[in-house]
Amino acid sequence: QVQLVESGGGLVQAGGSLRLSCAASGRAFSSYNMGWFRQTPGKEREFVAAISWSGGSTYYVDSVKGRFTISRDNAKNTVYLQMNSLKPEDTAVYYCAADKYYSVLLRTLNHDYWGQGTQVTVSS
Numbered sequence: 001q002v003q004l005v006e007s008g009g010g011l012v013q014a015g016g017s018l019r020l021s022c023a024a025s026g027r028a029f030s031s032y033n034m035g036w037f038r039q040t041p042g043k044e045r046e047f048v049a050a051i052s053w054s055g056g057s058t059y060y061v062d063s064v065k066g067r068f069t070i071s072r073d074n075a076k077n078t079v080y081l082q083m084n085s086l087k088p089e090d091t092a093v094y095y096c097a098a099d100k101y102y103s104v105l106l107r108t109l110n111h112d113y114w115g116q117g118t119q120v121t122v123s124s
Contacts, residue, residue, distance in 0.1 A: 002026045002113045004096050009118030012086055016122070020081040022096030022115055030074040033102040035111070036081045038092035038120075045095065049081060050105045059106055064090075086122045093117040 008020040022034070035050040049060045049070040058070050067086075072079040079096060097111040105111065 002028060002032065002098050004098060004113055004115035006094065006096055006115045006118040009094060009120045011121045011123065014086060014088055014122055014124050016086050017082070017084045018086065018120060020083065020094055020096075020118060020120070022079045022081075024077045024079075024098065026077075029077040029098075032098040032100060032112070033105045034070075034072060034079040035097045035099065035105045036070060036079075037095045037097060037109070038090075039095070039117075040092045045109055047106065048094070050102065051079065052102050057102065083120070086120075088122045088124045091120060091122050093119050 003025040005023050012018055031053055033052050036048040037045050038048050039045040047061055049068055051058050051070045051072050055072050067084050069082040095117045096115045098113040099105040099111040
């Protein structure tokens with residue numbers, strides 16, 4: 001069993017930065033691939049970024065490439081999303097997810113564990 005708790009969201013002006021954290025409980029964290037997703041009202045949740053269990057592979061949706069960086073610290077059971085050059089269209093609730101399979105993390109929304117989400121609001 002893995003429980004995920006996101007933090008670090010907030011209100012920021014366009015061009016600013018935020019760092020989201022996702023803290024995981026349980027000793028199995030290092031065996032899970034981790035992802036960040038986001039959702040706005042009336043829209044389907046969408047993939048943002050993923051990192052493999054070892055940290056050796058990362059993947060981003062095109063709209064955040066060069067601006068967002070996903071990383072993890074397995075000793076701290078935490079995955080991060082550094083968000084720079086934020087835009088109003090980045091406004092959403094951001095969720096972290098854990099999945100045993102990296103390919104599933106990239107292609108679906110059906111994952112083993114989800115956090116409760118943290119709100120990010122970017123003002124223009």
